[in-house]
Amino acid sequence: MFRNALEPWHLLILVIVLVLLFGSKKLPDTARALGKSLRILKSETKAMKQEGAHSQAAADASSASRPETPHRTIQTAPGDVASARTIQHHVDGS
Template sequence: MFRNALEPWHLLVLIVVVALVFGSKKLPDTARALGKSMRILKSETAAMKAQDPAAAPVAEEPSRTVSTAPGAPTQAAREEGAR
């Protein structure tokens, strides 16, 4: 149904209609405003993603075990000896 919906000549007609409706003087200002809006939208989206705790990866705590030489007391044995 929508095969080849936007062919090159469709885009050309669309550009001509937009130029006639807005005029050649307002087109650069409109494009500039649209670009600023897109930059603001991207920066706000990035800020929201950075603030969202659910979206941020959870940092795992490092394990408390310490690798020791063979025959040395383990972390559990050191904790028990400190009691």
């Protein structure tokens, strides 16, 4: 039934419909916003992975005392005009 569901001419028709619906002026802005969102998502996931590895190493090396509150700075995505922000995590002592 869906053997050759996505042919090249289907993609061409889809692009033509998108241009007609949204106009050629809005499409580059939409693509730029989508790219910026993907860059932010990528940097956030990378920061979370690094934070997880750092906290695991800190947990292994620390004693039973209460740990300090960790600080993490999230870098902005390339081309983003917002400044970097610091996130403070509250660690429960129990």
